[in-house]
């Protein structure tokens with residue numbers, strides 16, 4: 209009996225010790241991963257599952273000496289990763305709005321200063337789209353009066369405020385009344401619609417870069433490095449050789465050359481690309497593709513995904529090459545030494561993505577436009593590839609660059625209307641297409657079945673205000 213007790217105690221201590229080590233050890237430490245997983249009280253959201261084993265990303269490590277808990281979650285952590293994004297989105301409900309005494313009493317109804325009021329974690333059964341863990345009728349708690357003050361809103365039910373195309377809680381940049389009204393009356397399809405032209409050169413982080421084209425003879429890989437004629441040709445025929453970016457700039461190996469004077473390395477780290485392409489790397493690490501690299505973990509791969517991916521290299525997947533365990537580094541789309549941005553824009557995506565929406569793309573009007581641009585029958589920048597929508601070309605101080613955070617304009621999807629669709633469609637058409645229940649699965653390959661009324665409503669509201677103003681002017685000469 210006594211030996212049994214001792215054995216039981218030893219096992220317990222051992223289990224406790226391994227769990228404790230698991231918690232203290234860094235997230236990237238493999239043996240501890242399964243232990244951390246065992247501590248998780250429940251799955252994390254679609255947005256965070258990739259980094260869920262990095263408990264300290266959200267839990268205060270000094271406050272969880274025994275075990276992470278609900279009370280050690282750091283609101284600061286949410287803000288350090290999302291603060292800038294919400295600020296750029298011109299957040300409709302920022303904390304500071306509720307510091308105003310006029311609105312402060314609303315906090316007794318819903319504590320809108322605390323992210324966790326609406327975004328809890330590890331509660332998969334309560335989690336809605338976009339990590340929301342609050343019933344969807346909560347807008348009404350603070351905005352009960354709107355039905356009375358706006359005739360257009362009379363009779364609307366409590367849970368319709370945030371349906372697609374009406375309002376968002378944070379990001380209303382495409383939905384502000386003035387924005388809506390300003391875009392009233394445009395035609396569904398804008399004649400000659402184009403996306404902006406890329407300005408890779410202007411947006412390089414090394415603005416002092418001298419663009420002196422290199423020939424094959426000038427390639428500077430040291431002797432023992434094995435190259436193939438294809439590799440050399442790919443480099444020579446494409447942008448990097450044309451812009452004077454030699455082998456050693458990416459691989460190191462040459463003592464006199466900048467930026468890297470390390471011994472030759474066949475592998476090229478993301479940080480090397482960053483020396484010249486900081487904007488692309490900085491945006492890459494804040495989206496679903498690069499967030500694990502951003503958190504100092506191993507790259508994301510297709511085997512870890514929750515969305516459907518091509519997971520074998522045989523059968524039907526062979527059409528797109530198959531991509532079991534394909535890793536998400538810069539090379540995932542910019543394969544080989546061509547750094548071919550056209551290949552990257554659609555073909556590369558379909559090596560991995562196998563959900564209904566992605567697979568429907570090939571049969572859409574947009575895909576036909578992209579094919580036409582590729583074969584030269586369509587105008588430059590008139591095609592719509594996966595990247596046109598998901599890696600949009602954005603204006604920065606220095607010029608137009610490709611935003612490599614494919615989540616920045618994904619949800620709420622009105623962000624995409626503003627940044628992408630408006631180049632070629634009216635706002636009303638775009639919002640309607642994005643709100644269409646079948647839109648996503650059909651990859652926007654059919655006209656919207658219903659039209660969103662918000663543009664019309666905003667237009668009427670401003671017309672009425674204008675009419676009242678004119679009537680007042682008439683009365684007082």
Ligand code: HEC
Nearest residue numbers: 244247248249256260261262263266276277278281328329
């Ligand atoms: C993306 C941020 C995030 C990460 C990463 C994260 N958590 Fe949490 N965790 C939270 C939030 C937010 C809560 C608060 C939930 C609430 O208030 O109900 C929480 C609550 C908890 C709780 C208390 C649950 C309860 O019902 O009281 C435990 C235990 C916990 N986390 C453990 C972990 C462990 C272990 C890890 C790492 C393996 C981890 N968490 C990773 C955000 C995170």
Ligand code: HEC
Nearest residue numbers: 286287290320322323325326338340376377378379619620
């Ligand atoms: C009163 C509820 C509420 C509070 C408080 C809240 N959110 Fe949200 N959040 C939402 C809703 C609703 C959505 C869904 C999209 C929308 O309506 O804007 C959302 C979406 C998001 C998104 C994804 C979409 C986007 O617009 O980028 C992020 C990121 C986010 N919230 C972060 C935060 C952070 C960080 C805090 C704390 C500073 C916070 N939220 C506080 C309700 C809330």
Ligand code: HEC
Nearest residue numbers: 255265266285286289323327338339494495496499615619
């Ligand atoms: C280490 C950085 C990091 C921390 C800490 C973090 N997030 Fe996130 N969060 C991300 C990334 C990256 C994504 C996925 C990309 C995206 O959706 O923008 C994401 C996604 C989300 C989404 C879902 C967006 C969607 O489209 O589904 C919400 C909501 C959100 N975070 C809120 C929070 C809140 C609230 C906290 C604090 C408890 C928090 N985040 C902590 C990095 C972080």
Ligand code: HEC
Nearest residue numbers: 300301305311314315318320346347350369370375376377
């Ligand atoms: C905790 C209370 C609270 C909740 C919950 C809340 N709001 Fe608000 N909302 C406010 C306050 C306060 C203002 C600012 C009003 C003002 O400036 O006069 C505001 C402003 C707005 C505005 C006008 C923004 C502008 O500047 O024109 C819209 C639209 C809006 N909210 C929609 C929503 C929607 C949709 C929801 C639910 C997804 C929601 N609100 C949930 C308190 C809340």
Ligand code: HEC
Nearest residue numbers: 407408481485488489492538540541549552553595609610
């Ligand atoms: C998901 C696929 C994908 C990944 C991963 C990816 N890119 Fe791109 N990249 C593209 C596409 C597509 C384009 C061209 C888009 C266009 O023409 O509008 C592009 C364009 C570029 C350009 C030139 C356009 C510009 O912004 O001026 C650079 C530089 C670039 N990528 C660097 C990188 C770096 C560095 C990484 C790794 C951090 C990376 N890319 C990862 C798809 C990807």
Ligand code: HEC
Nearest residue numbers: 427429433434435440443448453454455458474475476539
């Ligand atoms: C713009 C950056 C860049 C330049 C310039 C460049 N490479 Fe590479 N090279 C890469 C990347 C990225 C890889 C893939 C690395 C990985 O898998 O981690 C690679 C891989 C290689 C490999 C490994 C075998 C293979 O094909 O994957 C060799 C050998 C190589 N490069 C030789 C060269 C030579 C020779 C030159 C000059 C003619 C050159 N590289 C120029 C980025 C570059």
Ligand code: HEC
Nearest residue numbers: 408409447451453457458476480481483484538542547549
């Ligand atoms: C030493 C600087 C430097 C480094 C390091 C570098 N690039 Fe470039 N990259 C350039 C220059 C310069 C251009 C050409 C700009 C132009 O022609 O407008 C370019 C162009 C590109 C393009 C656009 C190609 C096209 O056809 O438009 C892509 C994509 C790209 N780089 C990706 C990468 C990736 C991925 C890495 C890391 C593996 C990398 N670059 C490393 C300087 C660099």
Ligand code: HEC
Nearest residue numbers: 496509510513514515534535540552556557560594598614
């Ligand atoms: C090497 C494989 C790979 C390639 C190539 C790739 N992706 Fe992804 N992508 C992923 C994985 C893995 C995720 C994360 C999926 C998940 O969370 O379930 C992802 C996420 C996404 C998301 C976010 C989905 C969400 O629900 O938040 C979008 C959008 C996306 N990819 C678009 C693209 C586009 C567009 C391209 C081409 C320009 C591309 N991807 C290329 C593997 C890939």
Ligand code: HEC
Nearest residue numbers: 557558561563565566569574592593594597618621648652
């Ligand atoms: C016309 C613009 C457009 C094109 C073209 C497009 N997408 Fe999307 N994609 C969207 C929108 C909008 C969403 C949904 C956002 C939402 O409402 O959740 C989406 C969602 C996704 C998602 C998330 C799917 C999910 O189930 O949550 C992935 C992955 C994705 N797209 C990849 C791709 C790939 C790969 C291609 C090219 C083969 C592509 N998309 C082409 C606009 C587009």
Ligand code: HEC
Nearest residue numbers: 401402403573590624628629631632641652653654655656
């Ligand atoms: C570069 C221009 C361009 C961009 C950007 C663009 N589209 Fe289109 N779109 C077109 C053209 C051109 C057509 C075809 C019109 C026709 O058939 O006459 C089209 C057709 C459509 C159709 C109807 C498909 C059909 O077969 O009738 C929908 C729905 C649509 N687009 C939605 C969107 C949405 C949503 C976005 C933004 C996420 C978007 N588009 C971005 C140019 C664009």
